[in-house]
Amino acid sequence: MMNKTNKIKGILIDLDGVLYTGQQAIPGAPQALQKISSMGLRRRFITNTSTLSRKSLHRKLTKLGFDISLEEIISAPQAAIILLQQLSNPVCHLLLAEDVKQDFRGFQQSDEHADFVIIGDIGDAWSYQLMNRAFKLLIEGAELIAIHKNRFWQTEQGLQMDIGGFITALEYASNKKAALIGKPALDFFQMALSSIALPSSNVAIIGDDIDSDIAGGQAAGIAGILVKTGKYREDYLQASKTKPDYVIASIADLPALLKADCAPK
Numbered sequence: 001m002m003n004k005t006n007k008i009k010g011i012l013i014d015l016d017g018v019l020y021t022g023q024q025a026i027p028g029a030p031q032a033l034q035k036i037s038s039m040g041l042r043r044r045f046i047t048n049t050s051t052l053s054r055k056s057l058h059r060k061l062t063k064l065g066f067d068i069s070l071e072e073i074i075s076a077p078q079a080a081i082i083l084l085q086q087l088s089n090p091v092c093h094l095l096l097a098e099d100v101k102q103d104f105r106g107f108q109q110s111d112e113h114a115d116f117v118i119i120g121d122i123g124d125a126w127s128y129q130l131m132n133r134a135f136k137l138l139i140e141g142a143e144l145i146a147i148h149k150n151r152f153w154q155t156e157q158g159l160q161m162d163i164g165g166f167i168t169a170l171e172y173a174s175n176k177k178a179a180l181i182g183k184p185a186l187d188f189f190q191m192a193l194s195s196i197a198l199p200s201s202n203v204a205i206i207g208d209d210i211d212s213d214i215a216g217g218q219a220a221g222i223a224g225i226l227v228k229t230g231k232y233r234e235d236y237l238q239a240s241k242t243k244p245d246y247v248i249a250s251i252a253d254l255p256a257l258l259k260a261d262c263a264p265k
Contacts, residue, residue, distance in 0.1 A: 008223065008258065009202040010042035012192050014183075015057070016049055017208035017230015018251055020064055022156035026229050028252030030065040035255035037067075042196050046189075046205075048076045048148035048182040048212060050120030051097045074192050076147045076182025077103060080118060082191075083145075083181065087115075093137050095130060096120045096147075113140070119170075119178075120147035121163055131170065138174035148182035150212060154231040183209075184216025193220070204245070206254060208232045215242040227251055 013019070019029045036043060045068060049057060054077070058070045077100050084090050084107055092107045093114035100120060117134045138144055150162035167178050182188055193200055200221030207213020208230030217224045226232065226244035229251070237247075248257060 007202050008041070008204050010044075010196045010198045010204075011036060011254075011258075012189075012196070012203060012205040012217065012222065013043060013045050013251070014205070014207035014209070014213050015045055015047040015061070017154050017232070018206060018227055019045075019061070019066060021154055021230060023064075024156070025064045025066070026250055026252070028250065030067070032251045032254055033066060033068070036258065039255070039258060041258065042198060043072060044074055044192050044196050045072050046074045046183065046192050048150060050075075050077050050100055050147040050182075051123065053099045053103050054078055056099050074188075074195060076188065077120060079188055079191055080145060080147055080181045083179075084116070090115045093117045093134065093142065095122055095134060097122055113137075114142045116145050117142050117170075118145045118147070119163060119167060126166060131166065134170055135173050138170065138176055144170060144174070144176050144178040146178040146180050148212070149178070149180055150209070152231060154208070159231065183207075183212040184219065186216075186220055189216060189220035189222065193222075206251060210237055210240045210242050210244070214244050215240075218242065218245075225254070225257070 019026055054073055054075050058073060061068050081103060090107060091110050091114045093111060094101055094104055094109060096118065097120065114137050117137050146167045149164040149167050151164045152159050153162045171178055193203060196203065204223040204225055205213055205217035206225040206227060208227050210226060214224035214226050223245045225246045225248060228249050246257060248254065
């Protein structure tokens, strides 16, 4: 047990693979959140998910039995919108799911000339034509924004390749580095810390991704709690240079850990 966990007053909770997989809640997850709330810890739900708008994501969580408010959810697409709002009338080329595109409708969009190419999850829609169009925009001057750069994710059918490989291909071809918006970007974690109004030393993150969740959180000074659900794989953990502060079977075990070691003092 690490001494810093005695200072925990807030929790950042990943969604996909931690609270649910596909359309199924992780066993005991809704009850675990209720117990965490009763302990008085502040909480935010942070996600790289870019297949659903924030409102659609909230509806899904509610349907799965989670008592979570819309304001508690901090998504990577939401962070991208905040970034774009700080710019002067940016023209965007969007490679995003149709539902998520609705959140970006306030920005100018073009398939021919763009200031930014913004890429998120588009499922089976990937094609050479889409990739080459994005490549041409990049070499003509557009900048690349990646909602996230995850390697893979857990589905009900098993592990599936995520968009990180597509981002890397475009970076290589265009000789441009993508601006990473979601986890493990430091700015994303700082946004979450600002929202929860706590310093990093008083916060822990619980996630299933050793790279995006745990390594990203620890780089921001946040304690990392890894769950053995979702995309967790023991061999991947053992090969990683990142060492979680805790490893637990699932979020169902989190209240007991918090009660023992992380309760507010």
